[in-house]
Amino acid sequence: MRLRHKPWAKEYLDSHPEYVLTAPPSGHWKEVFQNDHPLYIEVGTGKGKFLDKMSKKYPEVNFIGIEKYESVLVTGVERLVENPSDNIRFILGDVADVLQYFQYREVDRLFINFTDPWPKKRHEKRRLTYQSFLTLYEKVLRPEGEIHMKTDNQGLFEYSLESMSQYGMKLKNISLDLHTSKLASENVMTEYEEKFAAKGQPIFRLEAAFAN
C-alpha cells in the first residue's frame, strides 16, 4: 500500500478515543460496546471502509479493525466522525499483538481482506495466513468462530489454502471468482476490492474454521 505521511494523524487519532483504542480492553469489550453482541474483527483494516459498511448492515454485531499505520487509519476515523456508528472501534496496532487485544476465545469472526501478499519466500512469515498468525487466531477465536478471507492475489490465496489445510483447518465456501458466484449477493466490498472489481479482476474467497 502507498502511504501518504500525515503528520497530524497521531494527534487526530488521540483526539477520538471513542473510536480508537490505544489500550484495548482485552476481556472487557462488552463494557466498551455496552452490550454482549458478537465480536467480528478485521486484521489489516486499512481505511476501514469494509467495517463501516458492515457495521451499518449488521447493527447487532460489534466490529473492531486492527491497522498498524496512523496515516491510513485516520481516514476510517474521519469517516466515522462524519457518519457515526456505535458498533465499531479501531485498534492502532499490529496483528502480531492480537493476544494483547482479545482474551482467549473472545472473537466470533475474523476477516482477512486483501492483505499484503509478500510474494518473496523469505517474507513468508509476514503473510497474515502464515502458521504463526493462525496460531494466534486459533487462540482468540471461539471454537465455532470462522475466518473469512478475500484477496485478488492468486499466489497468496493458494498459499493460504495450503497453510490453513496443513494446520488442520476446515475450509468451505471457496470461490475463485466471488463476484460471479452465488456468494456475491451477500458480499460487502472492501476498499481494495472495489478497485480490483472495477478492473474486472477475479476475487478469491474462503471460509475456514479450526478443527476444535
Ligand code: SAM
Ligand atoms: N482490508 C483493507 C481492504 O481490503 O481495503 C485494506 C487492505 S491493505 C492492502 C492491507 C492493510 O493491512 C494495510 O493498511 C496495512 O497497513 C495493514 N497491515 C498489514 N499487516 C499488518 C499487521 N501486521 N498489523 C496491522 N495492520 C497490518
